[in-house]
Amino acid sequence: MSRRVATLVTGERTRAQVREASRAERHRAAEMRREQRERDRQLKAAQKAIWAGDYLPPEGEAGPRMGRSLVPAHARAERATTRVLRTQYPFVAEEGLGSAGAYIGWDKLSRTAFCFDPFELYARRIISNPNITVSGAIGSGKSSLMKCLALRSAAFGRKTFVPGDVKGEWTPVVKAAGGAVISIGGADGAKLNPLDEGRRPERDLDGKVVTDELWARTVQRQRHSLLGALTSALLGRPLDQDDHTALDTAIDATVKRGGVPLVPTVVEELLAPSLTAGLPLGAATSEQLAAMGRAAGLALQRITRTGDLAGMFDGPSTVRFDPAAPMMSVDLRNIPQGSEALPLLMTCTGSWMESALRGADLGQRYMIYEEAHRLMPLPGLLDRMRDQFKLTRAWGTANVIVIHRLSDLDAVGAAGSRERAVAEGLLADTSTRVVYRQESDQLEAARRTLGMSEAAVRAVSHLIVGSGLWMVGKRTFLVGHQRTRWEAQVTDTDAGMGAGA
Known part of the structure; x- marks a missing residue:
């Protein structure tokens, strides 16, 4: 009667050996999962402990050598080598403007x-x-x-x-x-002479060539802006429509009279219009135009004939x-x-x-x-x-x-x-x-x-x-x-x- 003999070929396992290996593998996997859960629990606990205390104030903690406070100008300087300082607050130093x-x-x-x-x-x-x-x-x-x-x-x-x-x-x-x-x-x-034309640029702010007409308008605006600001300051109030109309007309008349435009000439045109530039809309007679410009003329007269500025702006630039x-x-x-x-x-x-x-x-x-x-x-x-x-x-x-x-x-x-x-x-x-x-x-x-x-x-x-x-x-x-x-x-x-x- 023959008997069954177990295999002796290397590399082959019995069913019992396979079952035992599977149980060991499952045990190792379960152990690894338990270890991972424990590590996750410890990490969460550590993070919770970090944020459990009070937050740092926006300006950093107060106290000497904290490295975060705004240092007053009289603070004592600390010296150390770059080998040491490179590891301490490396992101705090300002890079500067170059x-x-x-x-x-x-x-x-x-x-x-x-x-x-x-x-x-x-x-x-x-x-x-x-x-x-x-x-x-x-x-x-x-x-x-x-x-x-x-x-x-x-x-x-x-x-x-x-x-x-x-x-x-x-x-x-x-x-x-x-x-x-x-x-x-x-x-x-x-x-x-504050009414000097000044330097004429080749092109305006938009890059366009400055024509004679454009240049005349630019100078007109410049002169009106200056005299308007001076008049407003001298009168102690904003200019009204009569002031603006009379001032524009006086400046135009001064330019058309020829020569170098001067502040005293503008004052004359305000107080006694020559009508060189004609009557503006809104003024029927020279008397009405003079009435419109009387306040501005008397105010500007203070910087040409009287006051601390007399003699400084009443003639051509020297x-x-x-x-x-x-x-x-x-x-x-x-x-x-x-x-x-x-x-x-x-x-x-x-x-x-x-x-x-x-x-x-x-x-x-x-x-x-x-x-x-x-x-x-x-x-x-x-x-x-x-x-x-x-x-x-x-x-x-x-x-x-x-x-x-x-x-x-x-x-x-x-x-x-x-x-x-x-x-x-x-x-x-x-x-x-x-x-x-x-x-x-x-x-x-x-x-x-x-x-x-x-x-x-x-x-x-x-x-x-x-x-x-x-x-x-x-x-x-x-x-x-x-x-x-x-x-x-x-x-x-x-x-x-x-x-x-």
């Missing part, structure tokens, strides 16, 4: 060099326009900043023009740069404007700073200089309006400046407004008024805002006007001389301005007190 442009000083937060060129930043679309607002208390260093920016930018081919140097502080700077200074109100009796000069200023220090006519003088010199710089073929330049807060209470003058700002990008001009207090905007008018809107719109047309130290009573105005955070407001209140908060587009930097010895001597506006400003 090295293009004039060197300003140190970024106090990243400890790197801070360079600035509004034209370069506009080309890179970091800012929407090259205009700048600089504000700060007296003696905080804002004036020295602008003078050094002008001097250093000359190396990049940027020209600088100051139409109203009220204190004469720009005179040594302009002369040091090889520029020209025009002094008004001094012993030499220099005169400026000085020549040189647009090729690297720097140029109009020195107004001979005019009493408390004079009510000073804003009018600043407007006349500004209009005269702006008309001489008309066009985009003169290179990129700065127009620095020092003591711009003097114009704030006069809406008519602000209107004219606002219109000038609209030409910034077309003409390659960076307009710079220098003021002491942001609360000066409150003097323009009540919140919601048209006058207030014009002033705030002027500030809105500046993509770069530099805020130097503000007095305690100005902090709320700075926060409200510029939309500053609480951390930025606290930083501004403790800034030392020469340090400023730069808001460039949507980015903010804390910068310490640095000067060479030579620059300090040339730009020092506080020499009489024995300290730089």
Whole structure:
């Protein structure tokens, strides 16, 4: 009787062996699933523990060496090698604006060099326009900043023009740069004719050739804008339709009389119309036209025959404007700073200089309006400046407004008024805002006007001389301005007190 013998061939398994291997495989799979569930449970518990505490405040935890708080200017600097620092908060350091442009000083937060060129930043679309607002208390260093920016930018081919140097502080700077200074109100009796045509560009803002007819209309608008702003400021009210009609007719008649149009001639046409340009619609007789222009004529007469400005704008220009000069200023220090006519003088010199710089073929330049807060209470003058700002990008001009207090905007008018809107719109047309130290009573105005955070407001209140908060587009930097010895001597506006400003 034969017996069944189990196979001895290597690699083949019995049914019992297959069943045992399957049970072991299922056991291992179940064990792996249990381990995975345990790992998932531990991960969720760890994540829950991380977020169980209080969230970090937006400005970071307070305390020394936390590495997240806004560092005040007086904080003690910590030094370490890059090998150590590269592992600590590697994403906190600001990359800066790059090295293009004039060197300003140190970024106090990243400890790197801070360079600035509004034209370069506009080309890179970091800012929407090259205009700048600089504000700060007296003696905080804002004036020295602008003078050094002008001097250093000359190396990049940027020209600088100051139409109203009220204190004469720009005179040594302009002369040091090889520029020209025009002094008004001094012993030499220099005169400026604010009705000068100015420079005729080859093409207009739309790129069209400037014809004789187009040029005549442009000059007409320029003259009416200036005289209208001056008249409104002198009358203390907006111009009505009679004022506008009489003023337009007087300007036309002055031009048709031949020769160089002068303000005294316009005054004559307002008070005693010659009818050289005929009667406008709405005026039946010369007497009626004279009645319409009487208020404007008497107001403008104050800047030609009486008042602080008599003798400055009543004749042809005796000085020549040189647009090729690297720097140029109009020195107004001979005019009493408390004079009510000073804003009018600043407007006349500004209009005269702006008309001489008309066009985009003169290179990129700065127009620095020092003591711009003097114009704030006069809406008519602000209107004219606002219109000038609209030409910034077309003409390659960076307009710079220098003021002491942001609360000066409150003097323009009540919140919601048209006058207030014009002033705030002027500030809105500046993509770069530099805020130097503000007095305690100005902090709320700075926060409200510029939309500053609480951390930025606290930083501004403790800034030392020469340090400023730069808001460039949507980015903010804390910068310490640095000067060479030579620059300090040339730009020092506080020499009489024995300290730089």
